[in-house]
Amino acid sequence: MLEKAVTGTKVYWGWIAFLLLLMSVGAACYWQQLSHGLTITGMSRDVSWGFYIAQFTFLVGVAASAVMLVIPKYLHNYQKFGKILILGEFNAVAMVILCLMFIVADLGSPERLMNVLLHPTPNSVLFWDMVVLNGYLLINILVGWVTLEAERKQVAPPKWIKFFIYLSIPWAVSIHTVTAFLYCGLPGRGYWLTAVLAARFLASAFAAGPAFLILVTYIAKVFTGFDPGKGVLATLGKTVVYAMCVNLFLLLCEVFVVFYSQIPSHMSHLQYLFVGYHGHGVLVPWMWSAMIMAVVGILILIVPKNREQDNLLIIGCLLIFIGAWIDKGLGMIGGGFVPNPLHEITEYVPTQLELGVSLGIYATGFLILTILYKVAIGVKQEVE
Amino acid sequence: MKTLRRDFLKIAAVAALGWGVRPAAELMAASGGGKSEGLFFASRHAVHAGPNALKATRWAMVIDTAKLTEEVVAAAVTVCHTTHNVPNIPGNQELKWLWETSMEHLFLDNHHEYQPEAAAKSALALCNHCDNPPCVRVCPTKATFQREDGIVMMDFHRCIGCRYCMAGCPYGSRSFNFKDPRPHIEKIDLDYPTRTKGVVEKCEFCAERLAEGKLPSCVEVSEGAISFGDLDDPESEVRQLLSERFSIRRSPYLGTKPCVYYLV
Numbered sequence: 019m020l021e022k023a024v025t026g027t028k029v030y031w032g033w034i035a036f037l038l039l040l041m042s043v044g045a046a047c048y049w050q051q052l053s054h055g056l057t058i059t060g061m062s063r064d065v066s067w068g069f070y071i072a073q074f075t076f077l078v079g080v081a082a083s084a085v086m087l088v089i090p091k092y093l094h095n096y097q098k099f100g101k102i103l104i105l106g107e108f109n110a111v112a113m114v115i116l117c118l119m120f121i122v123a124d125l126g127s128p129e130r131l132m133n134v135l136l137h138p139t140p141n142s143v144l145f146w147d148m149v150v151l152n153g154y155l156l157i158n159i160l161v162g163w164v165t166l167e168a169e170r171k172q173v174a175p176p177k178w179i180k181f182f183i184y185l186s187i188p189w190a191v192s193i194h195t196v197t198a199f200l201y202c203g204l205p206g207r208g209y210w211l212t213a214v215l216a217a218r219f220l221a222s223a224f225a226a227g228p229a230f231l232i233l234v235t236y237i238a239k240v241f242t243g244f245d246p247g248k249g250v251l252a253t254l255g256k257t258v259v260y261a262m263c264v265n266l267f268l269l270l271c272e273v274f275v276v277f278y279s280q281i282p283s284h285m286s287h288l289q290y291l292f293v294g295y296h297g298h299g300v301l302v303p304w305m306w307s308a309m310i311m312a313v314v315g316i317l318i319l320i321v322p323k324n325r326e327q328d329n330l331l332i333i334g335c336l337l338i339f340i341g342a343w344i345d346k347g348l349g350m351i352g353g354g355f356v357p358n359p360l361h362e363i364t365e366y367v368p369t370q371l372e373l374g375v376s377l378g379i380y381a382t383g384f385l386i387l388t389i390l391y392k393v394a395i396g397v398k399q400e401v402e
Numbered sequence: 403m404k405t406l407r408r409d410f411l412k413i414a415a416v417a418a419l420g421w422g423v424r425p426a427a428e429l430m431a432a433s434g435g436g437k438s439e440g441l442f443f444a445s446r447h448a449v450h451a452g453p454n455a456l457k458a459t460r461w462a463m464v465i466d467t468a469k470l471t472e473e474v475v476a477a478a479v480t481v482c483h484t485t486h487n488v489p490n491i492p493g494n495q496e497l498k499w500l501w502e503t504s505m506e507h508l509f510l511d512n513h514h515e516y517q518p519e520a521a522a523k524s525a526l527a528l529c530n531h532c533d534n535p536p537c538v539r540v541c542p543t544k545a546t547f548q549r550e551d552g553i554v555m556m557d558f559h560r561c562i563g564c565r566y567c568m569a570g571c572p573y574g575s576r577s578f579n580f581k582d583p584r585p586h587i588e589k590i591d592l593d594y595p596t597r598t599k600g601v602v603e604k605c606e607f608c609a610e611r612l613a614e615g616k617l618p619s620c621v622e623v624s625e626g627a628i629s630f631g632d633l634d635d636p637e638s639e640v641r642q643l644l645s646e647r648f649s650i651r652r653s654p655y656l657g658t659k660p661c662v663y664y665l666v
Contacts, residue, residue, distance in 0.1 A: 061580070124564070
């Protein structure tokens with residue numbers, strides 16, 4: 019089926035060339051990082067994780083979103099999602115690969131990566147994150163490829179694949195739960211030390227992920243004429259807006275606990291993020307933008323009529339997606355490290371090289387996504 | 403073809419069974435028995451020491467804040483960093499094993515506004531060599547591990563530089579080599595390894611000196627302000643001090659059981 023990816027319009031090849039260009043920019047930046055070390059990033063002794071780990075955290079959520087199509091289709095027999103299911107699964111593949119690339123980019127000694135397998139350590143949550151992420155990647159490659167191949171041959175998919183489809187449901191939940199456990203089990207990091215973190219991660223994931231799927235499906239529709247089916251995206255929009263409501267609710271629960279209890283080591287991080295702390299507040303405008311985007315996105319999409327209108331659905335999804343990205347891809351990691359355990363403040367801002375590496379990684383992920391979508395939509399249009 | 407596959411499955415099953423029935427204790431942890439490391443879970447490593455080595459079952463440090471003068475603090479930091487080839491890198495990507503900070507930053511929970519002078523008094527911060535160390539718990543490669551005598555150590559050759567231990571440490575005691583440290587070491591001490599870029603490092607209670615029968619270097623230059631000894635030995639100096647003087651530890655409510663005590 020991969021042959022579908024080597025024939026395409028000028029726009030397709032132009033896009034591929036553009037992504038390759040960005041990838042080479044990223045590779046050049048990463049070469050700098052390999053030669054000089056992580057000193058080329060804005061990270062420091064106090065803020066020891068930054069943009070890379072934040073992107074990984076956010077993208078795990080986008081990857082998990084496939085389950086928001088699988089559950090209605092397979093547990094509730096909502097057949098309308100059948101047509102875009104493959105887009106969810108292939109999206110998961112590209113996003114998990116992105117996650118893995120961001121983790122590797124963050125390593126100080128990437129050449130020793132295999133030590134995680136040579137010295138397996140189940141008491142480390144990172145070990146489990148490796149297990150669940152790679153597992154989710156394999157499940158989605160398998161399920162996506164097998165069901166698409168069956169569709170192409172116009173036969174029913176083999177029965178054994180059902181097992182993996184059902185397995186993908188708890189597995190999707192597991193990838194974001196384990197990712198939250200990376201942070202929320204650490205003593206002395208007040209911003210993350212909350213049982214609601216995994217739930218909040220899942221809620222924002224099930225908002226941002228389907229929002230991304232909706233946006234990408236519109237793009238596919240424009241360039242390939244792919245028709246997801248009437249009302250499908252509007253229904254998925256319902257998932258987006260409900261999940262974002264739950265996410266905001268959980269955030270407010272957190273805000274209540276932190277500020278009513280008045281425990282300084284828990285308050286200081288939220289204060290830093292939203293009002294600034296001892297004169298430091300580089301993330302304050304970002305966090306408020308995220309909140310405004312989330313609320314406006316909810317107000318737009320909560321109205322059923324608005325979800326039926328393409329333009330409003332797109333705007334609502336964009337707002338919610340960007341809002342969730344700022345919250346998790348910028349605030350979550352930076353906010354957790356400021357102030358540090360000794361109550362000193364070192365702020366973090368990513369450097370250009372760091373953003374360059376990230377750009378290259380994103381381009382690689384989008385290249386994989388483009389190729390997989392080209393194959394999937396090509397097969398679907400061939401069958402029709 | 404079919405038989406071949408069956409044979410293979412049989413062999414695989416037997417192999418898996420064999421792996422499964424290996425003594426679980428041997429696989430999981432290596433407390434005693436001469437083995438140095440558990441295969442799966444982080445475990446306590448046996449101590450390999452020379453004939454003159456100082457030995458203990460639980461090393462601990464007691465810092466007398468009353469005796470800590472600015473000179474002692476400076477001397478301790480300097481001797482620590484020179485004997486361990488800790489590079490001098492300015493800015494927020496610095497490395498420090500033992501460093502000067504104020505009492506107020508060390509003991510956040512005891513902070514109040516009526517002690518401006520006492521709060522600003524200089525003190526020493528270092529790895530607490532916790533009895534229940536979160537850094538060891540989170541390390542995905544067992545590159546940071548705990549010895550049977552309690553010292554939390556680093557394997558600079560195994561560390562992948564994921565910096566999970568830095569997030570896990572609630573004391574900010576760990577430093578990362580953001581760049582090659584060697585050009586930033588004034589005079590390299592050949593008795594101690596230098597590190598490469600991309601690995602984490604921290605205080606190791608001078609394990610290399612204990613093995614030769616010497617006390618940690620900061621203790622030696624402290625003019626009596628820092629004591630070091632076996633917490634399990636009721637006759638040790640540290641136990642005497644702890645029983646006579648009131649002591650506090652950094653964030654003990656976190657359950658990490660820090661083994662650096664501050665006399666106040």
